[in-house]
Amino acid sequence: MSDLTTLTAVELQAALAAGETTSVEVTRAHLDRIAAEDGALGAYLHVDGDAALARAAEVDASGTAGTGLAGIPVALKDVFVTEGVPTTSGSRILEGWRPPYSATVATRLRDAGTVMLGKTNMDEFAMGSSTENSAYTATRNPWDRDRIPGGSSGGSSTAVAGHLAPLALGTDTGGSIRQPAALTGLVGHKPTYGSVSRYGLIAFSSSLDQAGPMARTVLDAALLHEAIGGHDPRDSTSIDAPVPAVVEAARRGAGGDLAGLRVGVVRELGGEGAREGYEQGVLDRFAGAVALLEAAGAEVREVSCPSFGLALPAYYLIAPSEASSNLARFEGMRFGIRVGDDGGRDVDEVMALTREQGFGPEVKRRIILGTYALSAGYYDAYYGQAQKVRTLIGRDFSTAFDGGASGGVDVLVSPTSPTVAWPIGARVHDPLAMYAADLCTLPASLAGVPAISVPCGLSEGLPVGLQVMAPALADDRCYRVAAAVEAALGAPLTDRLLERAA
């Protein structure tokens, strides 16, 4: 049997079902690789090998390994609370905290028989696009260890791309699944807002946060999506509708036939007159992907979404505003660290000292910006205005999908990120340069519609992603189109990392 860490989840499923391997063997292979590689890569914040092996043995003993995801290891971004397992959200303020309960998605994965390998690194409270804002460690991109792995789910992207886990969960508020997936050659999907439970997700921006799958293939991502999706009465924003048939869509798309599918290329995201900040290599790979869609029978046309240009300013008002409110819960009284409680200081002083020492610079910047945008006298000009722009962005999507006179399109496409992975440190002192990394992913976040990133080739040896956006609850279209692109390109992009290492 070849190295178990090189297999996809679907291949592992088959090997487990055929009795060619066991969950313990699969789990041990991944733990060995983590032990060998993660010192340099920094994908994980917490790994408990004994617990993972004990869990794997349990699944083996149950005889269910190989059915669904049973017996297959997964990694979870450290933003998901996990009962009894350290959870920090990448922040010093939660150092040492062991949550008393588990996120719904963590419980669902456990119930599906998966084996949790560990918790992955992230930008503090998911605020960032490079994972450099983690309070604990930098995570390195397996394609070039001097470069960032994207963010904020950069621990998850490096874990899966580096073959330290076959599957991982991330969360996406403004692009935090799609952008790291693009920058490490993975498939990453942000589901329709409300279609995957947020219960037990440490909140950053509640009207935008959404959990989703990261994997090396489209079908693997779909399997993980199906395992975590669906209504959850514990999340009042959860949509009570069936999970779209994403696995079936991934299988169908892999057939490569997109005849009759109407694809809109968003002019404002890298098209004519909107190429500032986009690397030529990214635009070339994107054009290549669009050509593949046409070759598969899709009807491609250009679509204008004039308000997308305002997505970045609207997002960087809405998300910090919601964050400034959500992060008020970290006051050093109920969980996490407490600083300066010497008997003399009052509760306000202790809170301020705890938050000063517990939060990093980007979190503080966003709390201050959000506090400003929400303050009396400024609310209408900033937060209120941003919410109206959000409406305009939603209308652009509706117009594109519903059409009007010209007829609509089934999906919209763009590059996932304007650039490939950049060198570690290159943007840390320039918040606006960092924010520009989210240019293409923000519109779908603000509108709550599903969007996937699928690899579409390399530029200067680094991965480029194609983003496919669909109407709310039509996540299956994202998987179908992504699978067709994947099939046209051949083997998973991350296989090239293995060839390089061999």
Place this chain on the structure above:
Amino acid sequence: MSTESLPDPGQHPALGRQDIAHLARLARLAVTDEELDRFAGQLGAVLDAVAQVQRADVGDVAPTTHAVPLTNVLRADVTTPCLPRDVVLAGAPAAEDGRFRVPRILGEEE
């Protein structure tokens, strides 16, 4: 916050050091002098960028607070067990007599 303490938003102002200090106080952040200097420059640039939302023609456009408008989501009126007290307190920085122990809440003069 009083509106006279900060510049007119229509001017796309840079946030000054004093403004940052005031906002940090409101947000219970004991920022350092060095942070005030750094944040004043960085947040000024960010504010200039986000102020672009004011260019949008939003006339009678309604605000979107949420992508999926659900209203009155209620659970069944049935008692469900909550987390055991000792389990919750185990995660607290300080606990006493089955409660969270907190620093002094009232000032001397109050």
